[in-house]
Each structure stands twice: as structure tokens, then as C-alpha cells.
Amino acid sequence: MTTTGADPRTEHTAWRADREETLREPHGWLSLTALHWLTPEEGTIPGLPGTWRVADADHVAITATAADGVVLPAAPEPLDGIAHVRPVDGLPGVLVTVGERVVEIARRSEDFALRVRDPQALTRTAFDGVPTFGYDEAAVVDGLFTAYEEPGRIAVDAVVAGLQHFPTALGEVAFTYRGARQRLVALAGRDGGLSLHFRDATSGDTTYGAGRILKTDDPGRDGTLRLDLNRVVNLPCAFTDHATCPLPPAGNVLTVALEAGERTPHRPDLA
Incomplete structure (x- = not known):
């Protein structure tokens, strides 16, 4: 993720505005x-x-x-x-x-x-924004990416029964959050970078049950990267029944509750 030297909360507010503007696109x-x-x-x-x-x-x-x-x-x-x-x-x-x-x-x-x-x-x-946890400085952490010897195509299930997706797993990202060491399989991002798709202790409670996702920049040559967990977002299937989103790779479950990023959205079509 790119930083400009601005106040992190100001940057986050601008990023959230861009995120919701994208969601509001006419054919999004x-x-x-x-x-x-x-x-x-x-x-x-x-x-x-x-x-x-x-x-x-x-x-x-x-x-x-x-x-x-x-x-x-x-x-x-x-x-x-x-x-x-x-x-x-x-x-x-x-x-x-x-x-x-x-x-x-x-x-x-x-x-x-x-x-x-x-x-x-x-x-x-009727969209009125995505509920989120408050911005948390402690949710910005350092990570270390370890690449696999060869990227591999893996199979993951989908929110649609019987359907599978086949993303490319590039390696694993390790980081510490609230004193607990975590390790997640990192998938190739569609436009470069890494995609971390996971569940945590909030999934199915205050956040969407099928997991959330964090997109990052490419790691440095030494594998280091910055993870802003405040930018964890819902997949499209959290907003509509007409998406075919993948589920997280097996084992991509945090051992702690991640009370950062997007919460379960309001569904006006189900109200």
C-alpha cells in the first residue's frame, strides 16, 4: 500500500471514501x-x-x-x-x-x-455505506512474505455449492497481531500484489461469515511488507446473493478476533 506522509487517519478516511464510491458505481x-x-x-x-x-x-x-x-x-x-x-x-x-x-x-x-x-x-x-470498526493504529503491522519455490494453482470452494475457484498461491505471509503470531496463504492479486483471504473469530458474528480479504502491494525484495488490517474488506457475496465468491484457502483462519476493517453490511433487499 502506498503512503504519502499524511496523517494515517486522514489517509484512511480518503481510502474509505474511494472504496464506497467504487461500490456505488452504476454497474458495480x-x-x-x-x-x-x-x-x-x-x-x-x-x-x-x-x-x-x-x-x-x-x-x-x-x-x-x-x-x-x-x-x-x-x-x-x-x-x-x-x-x-x-x-x-x-x-x-x-x-x-x-x-x-x-x-x-x-x-x-x-x-x-x-x-x-x-x-x-x-x-x-438504498446503499448507505458499509459499517466498519473504528480506525485502529494497532491494526497496522509488519509482515514477512515467504515465497513458495513455485507458485501453485489451488482449489477453493465457493459460496455457491458445488462450485470451485482456482487461484494461484504464491507463498505465505506471517505477522503478529495483538501478541499472536499468524500465518496466511497469500494468493496472487488480480492487478499485482498479494491477496489475503481469511476468516477470524468475528466471522459469522460481527463480520461476514465467508471471510474478508486484504489486498497488499508487492513485498520488498527481503519479503517485508506493511499490512494495514483497517483495510480488510468484504467480498461481493456479502452484499448480494448473485455473486459466486471463493471461500478462503484451507487453514486461512486467524487465531484471534480481527476487530478492524469492514463489518457485515446492511442488506436492504433482505430488510
Whole structure:
């Protein structure tokens, strides 16, 4: 994480504002309204025009007329006929526009899913911020990263029963928090750096039960890195039932309660 020499609390306040601005984006995670698993049978999706199906082992086929207003990525005009899109497992899905909504076509292992992102979703329009623990200077700690001889692809379960994710484990990060030594498997971050996905004694109580995540910068050449546990955040599945988030790697459980970072969010769609 980058520091500027500013007061840590001021930096944290600015970081939290950026975090919540990202959550409020029109087609961000709070805009999800549906999750559909596609099959080879051509079928319609409630509320969407056209038909959608799995075409083969790598592609999803969309059939629509120009009047349906289904616009493919980088296409200047609505689709009029049949098009094939190729989502990649583990990466963000292919985004197809239908009016003000965005339809994300994603691949998860051998399955294909369609998610609808609607700016008018109640989870977005009624969002009033994420509850957090107060900023704690003691939650900023030094860590030491020890790389594996070779990065390895591991399997982790997902919040969706029967689904798995396959992140890359780079090594382990050790640190001490409130006098207790901790060690976590470190995963490769999507945009570089490390990703620490874990549970702790607050999980399922004051924080989301499927765990939280901390993203860090790359460690130094000697493996040292700074961990600001105040920046531990919820995964998308804490905000919506239409996400397919991974669960933490086996054993990634802190031995103490981490009362820092984000707490269980308010779900207006469940109120």
C-alpha cells in the first residue's frame, strides 16, 4: 500500500471514501439483480430479450434482433442474428449492454453464468455505506512474505455449492497481531500484489461469515511488507446473493478476533 506522509487517519478516511464510491458505481457489485446458469438448450432469461445458451465448451451463443437492443462489447449497433462470446474462467465476464443494464457472461470452471447488473437495483439505490470498526493504529503491522519455490494453482470452494475457484498461491505471509503470531496463504492479486483471504473469530458474528480479504502491494525484495488490517474488506457475496465468491484457502483462519476493517453490511433487499 502506498503512503504519502499524511496523517494515517486522514489517509484512511480518503481510502474509505474511494472504496464506497467504487461500490456505488452504476454497474458495480451492488447492481446485481439476477444470476442464471446457462445450458445448451436455447432459452429466454426473465426480463431480458433474445435467447441465451451454451454453444460449446468455450462459448455462449446469444440470439437477438436489432429491436431487442442487445449490444456486444465494442459493437456499434445492436445484435441482429447470432453471436458467440468467450468468457474466461477466473476473469471478469464478457459485458453485454441491454438498455441501461449490463449482462455479464462469466465462466466458472466448466459452467457458464449470466448476471444482470441494473443501476436501479435496490442493493445499490438504498446503499448507505458499509459499517466498519473504528480506525485502529494497532491494526497496522509488519509482515514477512515467504515465497513458495513455485507458485501453485489451488482449489477453493465457493459460496455457491458445488462450485470451485482456482487461484494461484504464491507463498505465505506471517505477522503478529495483538501478541499472536499468524500465518496466511497469500494468493496472487488480480492487478499485482498479494491477496489475503481469511476468516477470524468475528466471522459469522460481527463480520461476514465467508471471510474478508486484504489486498497488499508487492513485498520488498527481503519479503517485508506493511499490512494495514483497517483495510480488510468484504467480498461481493456479502452484499448480494448473485455473486459466486471463493471461500478462503484451507487453514486461512486467524487465531484471534480481527476487530478492524469492514463489518457485515446492511442488506436492504433482505430488510
